[in-house]
Amino acid sequence: MSRGRALRGLVLGVVGLGLIAPIALGLGQSLQAAFGILPALDLRVWSLEPWRMLLAQPGFGSSLQLSLLTGLGSTLIALVLALGFCAAGSFGRGPGRLRWLAPFLAVPHAAMAVGLAFVLAPSGWIARGLALAFGWNRPPDIASVHDAWGLALMLGLVVKELPFLLLVIASGLAQLPVARQIAAGRALGYGPGVAWIKLILPQLWPLIRLPVWVVLAYGLSVVDMAIILGPSNPPSLAVAVVRLFSQPDLAMILPASAGAMLQAALVVVCIAALWGAEAALRLLGRWWVPRGGRGMSWAPGLRLASGAVWALMALASLALVSLLLWSLAWRWSFPLIWPESWSAAAWASPSATWGAALYNTVILAAASTAVSLALAVLWLEAEADLPRAPWAEALIYLPLLMPQIGFLYGLNVWFLRAGLSGGYLAVIWAQALLVFPYVMITLSEPWRSVDPRLLRVAAALGAGRWRRLLGLRLPILLRPILTAAAIGVAVSVAQYLPTLFMGAGRIATLTTEAVTLASGADRRVVGVYASLQAALPFAAYAAAALLPMWWHRNRRDLRGGGV
Amino acid sequence: MRFPLFAALSLLLATPAMADWSQTLAEAKGQTVYFNAWGGDARTNAFIAWVSTQTEAQFGVKVEQVKLTDTAEAVTRVVAEKAAGQDQGGSVDMIWINGPNFLAMKEQGLLHGPFVASLPNAQYLDLGPASAATVDFTVPVDGMESPWRLAKFVFSYDSAKVSETPETMAGFVDWAAAHKGRMTHPDPSNFIGATFLKQTLIELAPDPAALQQPVTDAAFAAATAPLWAWYDALRPNLWQAGASFPASAEVQDQMLNDGEVDISMSFDPASTAAAIKAGSLPDTARVFVPKAGSIGNISFVAIPYNAAHQAGAEVVANFLLDPATQAHMQNIEVLGSFAVLDAGKLDAAAQAEFAALPTAPALPALADLGPVLLEPHASWMTRLVAEWAQRYTK
Numbered sequence: 038m039s040r041g042r043a044l045r046g047l048v049l050g051v052v053g054l055g056l057i058a059p060i061a062l063g064l065g066q067s068l069q070a071a072f073g074i075l076p077a078l079d080l081r082v083w084s085l086e087p088w089r090m091l092l093a094q095p096g097f098g099s100s101l102q103l104s105l106l107t108g109l110g111s112t113l114i115a116l117v118l119a120l121g122f123c124a125a126g127s128f129g130r131g132p133g134r135l136r137w138l139a140p141f142l143a144v145p146h147a148a149m150a151v152g153l154a155f156v157l158a159p160s161g162w163i164a165r166g167l168a169l170a171f172g173w174n175r176p177p178d179i180a181s182v183h184d185a186w187g188l189a190l191m192l193g194l195v196v197k198e199l200p201f202l203l204l205v206i207a208s209g210l211a212q213l214p215v216a217r218q219i220a221a222g223r224a225l226g227y228g229p230g231v232a233w234i235k236l237i238l239p240q241l242w243p244l245i246r247l248p249v250w251v252v253l254a255y256g257l258s259v260v261d262m263a264i265i266l267g268p269s270n271p272p273s274l275a276v277a278v279v280r281l282f283s284q285p286d287l288a289m290i291l292p293a294s295a296g297a298m299l300q301a302a303l304v305v306v307c308i309a310a311l312w313g314a315e316a317a318l319r320l321l322g323r324w325w326v327p328r329g330g331r332g333m334s335w336a337p338g339l340r341l342a343s344g345a346v347w348a349l350m351a352l353a354s355l356a357l358v359s360l361l362l363w364s365l366a367w368r369w370s371f372p373l374i375w376p377e378s379w380s381a382a383a384w385a386s387p388s389a390t391w392g393a394a395l396y397n398t399v400i401l402a403a404a405s406t407a408v409s410l411a412l413a414v415l416w417l418e419a420e421a422d423l424p425r426a427p428w429a430e431a432l433i434y435l436p437l438l439m440p441q442i443g444f445l446y447g448l449n450v451w452f453l454r455a456g457l458s459g460g461y462l463a464v465i466w467a468q469a470l471l472v473f474p475y476v477m478i479t480l481s482e483p484w485r486s487v488d489p490r491l492l493r494v495a496a497a498l499g500a501g502r503w504r505r506l507l508g509l510r511l512p513i514l515l516r517p518i519l520t521a522a523a524i525g526v527a528v529s530v531a532q533y534l535p536t537l538f539m540g541a542g543r544i545a546t547l548t549t550e551a552v553t554l555a556s557g558a559d560r561r562v563v564g565v566y567a568s569l570q571a572a573l574p575f576a577a578y579a580a581a582a583l584l585p586m587w588w589h590r591n592r593r594d595l596r597g598g599g600v
Numbered sequence: 601m602r603f604p605l606f607a608a609l610s611l612l613l614a615t616p617a618m619a620d621w622s623q624t625l626a627e628a629k630g631q632t633v634y635f636n637a638w639g640g641d642a643r644t645n646a647f648i649a650w651v652s653t654q655t656e657a658q659f660g661v662k663v664e665q666v667k668l669t670d671t672a673e674a675v676t677r678v679v680a681e682k683a684a685g686q687d688q689g690g691s692v693d694m695i696w697i698n699g700p701n702f703l704a705m706k707e708q709g710l711l712h713g714p715f716v717a718s719l720p721n722a723q724y725l726d727l728g729p730a731s732a733a734t735v736d737f738t739v740p741v742d743g744m745e746s747p748w749r750l751a752k753f754v755f756s757y758d759s760a761k762v763s764e765t766p767e768t769m770a771g772f773v774d775w776a777a778a779h780k781g782r783m784t785h786p787d788p789s790n791f792i793g794a795t796f797l798k799q800t801l802i803e804l805a806p807d808p809a810a811l812q813q814p815v816t817d818a819a820f821a822a823a824t825a826p827l828w829a830w831y832d833a834l835r836p837n838l839w840q841a842g843a844s845f846p847a848s849a850e851v852q853d854q855m856l857n858d859g860e861v862d863i864s865m866s867f868d869p870a871s872t873a874a875a876i877k878a879g880s881l882p883d884t885a886r887v888f889v890p891k892a893g894s895i896g897n898i899s900f901v902a903i904p905y906n907a908a909h910q911a912g913a914e915v916v917a918n919f920l921l922d923p924a925t926q927a928h929m930q931n932i933e934v935l936g937s938f939a940v941l942d943a944g945k946l947d948a949a950a951q952a953e954f955a956a957l958p959t960a961p962a963l964p965a966l967a968d969l970g971p972v973l974l975e976p977h978a979s980w981m982t983r984l985v986a987e988w989a990q991r992y993t994k
Binding site: 076159175176180283371382390449450451454537541550 | 639645649664666668672673674675677679681682684685691700704780789839840843844845846855858878879882982989990992993994
């Protein structure tokens, strides 16, 4: 027992010092700057001036409104569509059937955004189709991307978050006796969709609440996708803050830090609002459920939701295909649907240094995923004896709920003081901050749902703690562990700001190169990087799906489930 | 503040004791110089990669480009390092820099130098007090940054679609009215977008000389009144009615290629010819400049005060000024950027090398580019961009 306690303490210590402390320190540094303290510029007096400067930024109000609209809007739309899709398909669709989601889940936000921008643009694929039909010879002068309302950005976020929410819901459903309860509901005369909503959803919500918060926090503070799809004059708050951080006038670091703090506060307030809405809906449900409506009229709405999901995924497929086509095109001008000439120059030209970027990306992904996975296994193993306090659990997710821009600048200052910045170690560390929580989200439920009787039998047969872990639990959990690793790789590959800040820009990855090049003209070169960026996590997912199938080829019950 | 002429001359004439330079060379051997340079242009990136192969072969100095999306990232990094008390062994060895970023670093004491006069190849530069190589946005360089390429503001268009281009900046109003939605400019928070406004400011300002002084409230109001009247007439006829702007000139080039607009702009006269060669603009794309000339400036490299490889950075800065390097750079098949050297100071062989460079239909001759207009003082750009945002960002 005391050995268990020592392990618990050790793991909590590693997570606390390694993951939480850096964020707290970084936040502290930014918070000081937000109130006028920046020793590097010889500013040592508390003041509210940074906040005044922030509020005086042109278009500040619009930026804030835009962030709220796109962040909340995209989260709610994605959530409603995902729930509708699952409710409509509630008869016999196991989570394994969602394997087709993997490519959409794997592709980083930036790559998806570049692809969508081409599909949606006034001179893009959709417009080219219309041009063919209506005989246009010039692209229409409309704002179908970068629109002032942020609709294109919202669409991009929905397309990207939908697969994640579907996956999360599917893994939540795997823990509930869905088929039995739906059958009971149907026997009482409820429509299949509404039976799902009334019986399953209230049990499902606690299992997906945290991931929904993560999606919300991400949507409110997204930078790369907002640059590529969002409006620019003014941009959303997160982009405005990044722009302030990169002003030549160094004093602007102060209002930028204030903006970073505001961004963090925005996330906290929105999550609180979601919590409030949850409480209100709970009250509403107490009135709605006993009324006993059988909800046969719900079917069309649910079918509409699934239709929308299929349409959005079709759009996402177009976006991904367009990336690959562009990387192989030479000339492809409006209004041609298909490239007029082809070339492998973008892949082969000497300035294409994607080899080095690919190498760096693989090293970083492997290292940060391995560290996170090891830590997650130890964390979960340490709680086997008695569950952790909720606060310890909540701590893990702090990096996902906290906007990156809020702590990265300050964190970099601390890393520099420790002489760590600019190397692989610093980047792996910073990436692990964000990879670890996702690995935990993916792994903890399967881990906890391993039948405890198996372990008890093993213990009764004399297997010690480590033997039970290595010989029994880990092999049983091979599939979820590999899935968690694949998600870890995808998260690591997608990281832009942490890699840039902590690597002092010296460690070029596919993502940093793709975002840098997206500010340049050549869509074909961007196509190369974005294709690779999408391919790498996809390969990880494919391995995670195929490896257990081979490993457990003669263990039927270990082959099902998971993604 | 102006770098005294006699000091410059004495430094030049005293030829930086060859002993000093060979010491720099010895110190630089084996170093890797982290060159922080905007990475949005594939040709520039390829040129820097070529520089690395050359300096490694000749001096044992490798160049690693740190590709920036915005030069201010490198400035911020140096500030963060200073904040952390890292006054030595900094991660930024060399920055492609000019204008407000240079002014900010110079004012904060974040630069190493003066070092320019001690570079052997500085002998090919015109370092006179009014020369473009010694003044950056009217701010005296004081030897704290070394020139490497010439920039001149030009417009590009597709000659297959557009028959007439505006001859003056004022003429853009009529042109845009006749071609509604077919013209835009990069967001002024981007360097080229700001340059578009500055180019007009120089043409329309009642007293252009005032632009060479640091900006004051009164001077700003007087100088910019005609600019805003012009812009208010232009904006409704811009792409998407002037409500949205491309993030950068490169994005606008892409829009020109896609046919979303008819005009784009660049700070590199050779970029259009190079883009045609690379297949990213139609063969019929061409370049034009307003009759009265356009803004020109020089791009510099600077070395942060805490750079880990200062000797290596000086060797690279010197290599960039080598006549052979500059001729290679001016080659349209390589980069096409005009050289910064004073032609009068080159020997016959070097001059012949420049004369023999290949040409391309879309590449303007230096003579076609009209007079060079001087950049306003850096403070004008900051103020202009802020005022534009005040007026047009709601």
